[in-house]
Amino acid sequence: MIEENDEELFEHFRIEADPKQSLLRIDKFLIDRLPHTSRNRIQDAIKQNYIKVNGDDVKSNYKIRPKDVVTIFLPKPKVDFEIIPQDIPLNIVFEDDHLMIINKEPGMVVHPGHNNWDGTLVNALAFKFKNLPTHKNGEQKPGLVHRIDKDTSGLLVIAKTDQAMTNLAKQFFDHSIERTYYALVWGEVKEDNGTIEGHIGRSFSDRRMSTVFPDGEYGKEAITHYQVLKRLRYVSLVKCNLETGRTHQIRAHMKYLGHTLFNDALYGGDKILKGERFSKYKSFVENCFSLMPRQALHAKTLGFIHPVSNEFIQFDSEIPEDFQSVIDRWEHYVQYT
Template sequence: MNHEPEVFESEEQDLYEHLRIVVDKGQGLLRIDKFLMHRVENASRNRIQNAIDLGNVLVNDKTIKPSYRVKPLDVISVVLPHPPRDTEVYPENIALNIVYEDDDVLVVNKPAGMVVHPGYNNYTGTLVNALVYHFQQLPTLPGNDGRPGLVHRIDKDTSGLLLISKNERAMTWLARQFFEHTITRKYIALVWGDLEADGTVTGYIGRSVKDRRVMSIYDDPERGKWSVTHYKVLERLNYVTLIECELETGRTHQIRAHMRHIGHPLFSDATYGGDAILKGTVFSKYKQFVENCFELMPRQALHAQTLGFVHPTLRKRLHFEAPLPEDFESVLARWRKYMQATTEQNS
């Protein structure tokens, strides 16, 4: 059986809001499928029910059933996996931290906070906007509209290395490596708790039925895509552990969802519950210490540090590493200092 490579391996499969309705204060209880029939153009009740079943209709950011009855001031969103506008990308003069560049490929060190490509609420200021300014012609292939040059991506608040193709030949070559899982991608993460040993997390990863913004791990292949993350303990710091994660697959929020699945969410990851004090003492001094760390790094402690691939023209393997950014280093330094002080007190 022939398997063609996915042109675009996504680490963050977005849902885009196409319609938002705030229900009137005086609205009586009414089934949502009936309610939307009068609000969505050219939509039959059957089509609306199918959209609800597929999780494309959210009420107050949560999936619902077709029998749900709308209430006053409910916020109803219709979300789809493609942007609600054209896929033209507008060039913007944004500085790029280029680690490596030749005629075929570009390796960029992306800062935390930068969105990779335009999408709902983020049509400007993205990495792709910067790329189309700096490079006249970037390749697009089927399934990659609006994301020229991208063969993978990382979350907005994850820092680190991204690989860009500068022509169609390079893009096809790199897409094949992603499909065959021969690209090396290693991340550094700080997680809650003391991981006992190195290990591997597997499972079918798909959107949570309770919250479509969050990914969950399932045993059922019908519920998601197969995902594999290998992790190795680098440093134990009392109530948190510094680990290296190597991706075998590249799914939406893979490392973040996998680590929460095994009870060790990423430090300061608000989406997956890591922005609360999950381990430690009850002392107010400790609470203040952790909250200071959250302020220093108000994003998930995840950095795409290592990238390796076979070059499309040179046909040899290239390897790149990006040092931890300042916010990550600062938080690590604080945990090391805290651990040292605790050890001295107990000795």
């Protein structure tokens, strides 16, 4: 599976300390309560923020107090869940016997997970198809070769056969898939075009985010090619071509470049990062945020070798209405102010 969205964490254990609990290091406290788990594994989980006390991250030397609530989260669900088929409309761009291309609406979660057990793309696919292939380990992600974030709109390819799944997955692994995204970012990007290279890995401070490690000391290689399409004084419309497909790659790379995505709340783009502070401008920006209550990112094109015909096929999509309306408003604003 090519991971391109937030890492879901699932609660596996919830342990409440006794009202008379004496002070005890959390790793020692958990050894007696988690069977077949070593102290090293517990300490590693604490470092990765998989273990929380009263909802907060702690260090291995934290001492459990009376009535502390310890929760342990892991990336995989504790038990398998049933995918509920749901008749959810899909914007199908192309379909044959082997694959399907859909244009995902912003706000749609791709597959069930924590707090999103239904209403997802996978629920819609389960209704439309009976036996879609899974990629590996029998994961309940039928048909999914890759993913995009909940609030990112755009094109996704769905495999309908095992042959298509294997073939397309290899193309993603080989980085031969052609993918173009449109992003509205804060600030005027200096160069007309360029390449951002920097390993991407989970942030040490917030595991929901990805961080660029330019020296390659952590994370995985990530390469994004970009071209500026429009400069709108305070923001820029940028076309990004992915050479790799890391989690939040464009969001992390553009922030690293100094141009956080417009209204990307997780990465700080939901604040005024460029421009004046007077009330008229502030009201204008807040109105744009309301029109597009998500990060300004759209998966516009998708191209690959068809797994059966071996012909290169490419698909394009229109910029969504919310995204386009914000671009139009910025163009009008910079023209008349």
